[in-house]
Amino acid sequence: MTRTAPPSSSAALRRGRPGRWVALVSVPLVALVLSGCTAGPDEPAPTASTASGDCQAPNSGALSDGVDVTGDVGSKPQVAFDSPLEVTSTQRTTLVEGDGEVAEQGSVANVRIAVYDAATGAEVTSAGFDDGQQPTQLTVSTDYYVPGIVDAIACVASGSRTVTIASAADMTTATATEQDAAPTPVVIVADVVSIVPTKATGEAQPPTDGFPTVELADDGQPTVTIPAGTDPPSDLRIEVLKKGDGAAVPDPANVTVQYQGVNWTTGEVFDQSWGKGTPTPFSTDQVVPGFAKAMIGQTVGSQVVVIIPPSEGYGEAGQPSAGIGGTDTLVFVIDILAVA
CATH class of the missing domain: 3.10.50.40 (Chitinase A; domain 3)
Known part of the structure; x- marks a missing residue:
C-alpha cells in the first residue's frame, strides 16, 4: 500500500522507506485495492464522496442492492452475486445501519473490510475479520486511498455494514501509468467499527x-x-x-x-x-x-x-x-x- 507521507515525516521519523505510509503493511492488501495518493488537492476524485462541506456518498442501485451478504456485523461475510457484474458507476447500499460516530471526510476509521472481484466473485483480500485480528485503520480521504475504498466507508455511522460496487475508474489512482495493472470493478463489504480519536483520552x-x-x-x-x-x-x-x-x-x-x-x-x-x-x-x-x-x-x-x-x-x-x-x-x- 502506497500513501504519500506529510512533507516532513520522511525526514523526522522514517528510516529505509521515506515517503511511504505503512499503516497496513502487516495486512495482505493488494496494491490495486488500497493504493493511495490517488488525487492531490487540485485533482478531486470522480465520486460524490470527495465533495467538500456536507458529507456525501454514492447512492444505492440495482447492483449494490442485488448483492447477497449474510453474517453478523463484525464476522466474515458470506457474499454472493451474479458475476460478472457490468459496473459503470459506483453504488453503495447500507445493509446494517449503526448509530455510532460517523466516518466523516478526513477522519480515521477502524474498519473490517473484504474485497471481491466483480468479474469472477473471487475474494481479492480482507482485513480485520480473522480471529484475533484487530480492525484496520483507513483514512476517509482520496488523498490516501482510491475513491472506491473511500466510498465504502465515507459518511457511514459506526456499527454499520455496507456493500459497495466500485467501478474500475474508482479503483485506480490519478497517477496510474500504462505499466500499472489495469483496474477492475470490485465488490466491497465494509464494517465501520469506530472512529479513531484525534487525541489521547487516557x-x-x-x-x-x-x-x-x-x-x-x-x-x-x-x-x-x-x-x-x-x-x-x-x-x-x-x-x-x-x-x-x-x-x-x-x-x-x-x-x-x-x-x-x-x-x-x-x-x-x-x-x-x-x-x-x-x-x-x-x-x-x-x-x-x-x-x-x-x-x-x-x-x-x-x-x-x-x-x-x-x-x-x-x-x-x-x-x-x-x-x-x-x-x-x-x-x-x-x-x-x-x-x-
Missing part, C-alpha cells in the same frame, strides 16, 4: 522529574518546554502523561498516532502530525528505534513523552533536512490512538 499521570514540560491546547496539540540550562540525558527515557485503557502495542505493529518532535538543543518543533488534518499511522519497524520503543508496550489512549539520544535516533549523521545534528537529542510527545 487518565492523566503525574509528570516525571527531569522531563520537559508539556502543555496541551483544547484540541490536544502539545507545547513542549525544554528545561532551561539542562543537558539532556544520555540514555533513552520514557514517561507516561496519560494512561489509556486500550490494547497494548505489540511489536511489530501499525500504530496510529498524533505526535510532535522537538529538538532539545534548539527547543524548536521539527516535525508534527498536528495541523495536517489527520492522525498518522506508523509501523514500529519503519521508524527510528527510540520512537518505536516509546510505542511498544504502551496502551491505546496513552500519551507518552520520549527523550531520544542520538544513538536511538539518527546517530552521528543526524538528519540535516530536519535540522537535526549528529549530537542532537530529540523529544517526542506521542498520542497513541489505535493499533493494528
Whole structure:
C-alpha cells in the first residue's frame, strides 16, 4: 500500500522507506485495492464522496442492492452475486445501519473490510475479520486511498455494514501509468467499527522529574518546554502523561498516532502530525528505534513523552533536512490512538 507521507515525516521519523505510509503493511492488501495518493488537492476524485462541506456518498442501485451478504456485523461475510457484474458507476447500499460516530471526510476509521472481484466473485483480500485480528485503520480521504475504498466507508455511522460496487475508474489512482495493472470493478463489504480519536483520552499521570514540560491546547496539540540550562540525558527515557485503557502495542505493529518532535538543543518543533488534518499511522519497524520503543508496550489512549539520544535516533549523521545534528537529542510527545 502506497500513501504519500506529510512533507516532513520522511525526514523526522522514517528510516529505509521515506515517503511511504505503512499503516497496513502487516495486512495482505493488494496494491490495486488500497493504493493511495490517488488525487492531490487540485485533482478531486470522480465520486460524490470527495465533495467538500456536507458529507456525501454514492447512492444505492440495482447492483449494490442485488448483492447477497449474510453474517453478523463484525464476522466474515458470506457474499454472493451474479458475476460478472457490468459496473459503470459506483453504488453503495447500507445493509446494517449503526448509530455510532460517523466516518466523516478526513477522519480515521477502524474498519473490517473484504474485497471481491466483480468479474469472477473471487475474494481479492480482507482485513480485520480473522480471529484475533484487530480492525484496520483507513483514512476517509482520496488523498490516501482510491475513491472506491473511500466510498465504502465515507459518511457511514459506526456499527454499520455496507456493500459497495466500485467501478474500475474508482479503483485506480490519478497517477496510474500504462505499466500499472489495469483496474477492475470490485465488490466491497465494509464494517465501520469506530472512529479513531484525534487525541489521547487516557487518565492523566503525574509528570516525571527531569522531563520537559508539556502543555496541551483544547484540541490536544502539545507545547513542549525544554528545561532551561539542562543537558539532556544520555540514555533513552520514557514517561507516561496519560494512561489509556486500550490494547497494548505489540511489536511489530501499525500504530496510529498524533505526535510532535522537538529538538532539545534548539527547543524548536521539527516535525508534527498536528495541523495536517489527520492522525498518522506508523509501523514500529519503519521508524527510528527510540520512537518505536516509546510505542511498544504502551496502551491505546496513552500519551507518552520520549527523550531520544542520538544513538536511538539518527546517530552521528543526524538528519540535516530536519535540522537535526549528529549530537542532537530529540523529544517526542506521542498520542497513541489505535493499533493494528
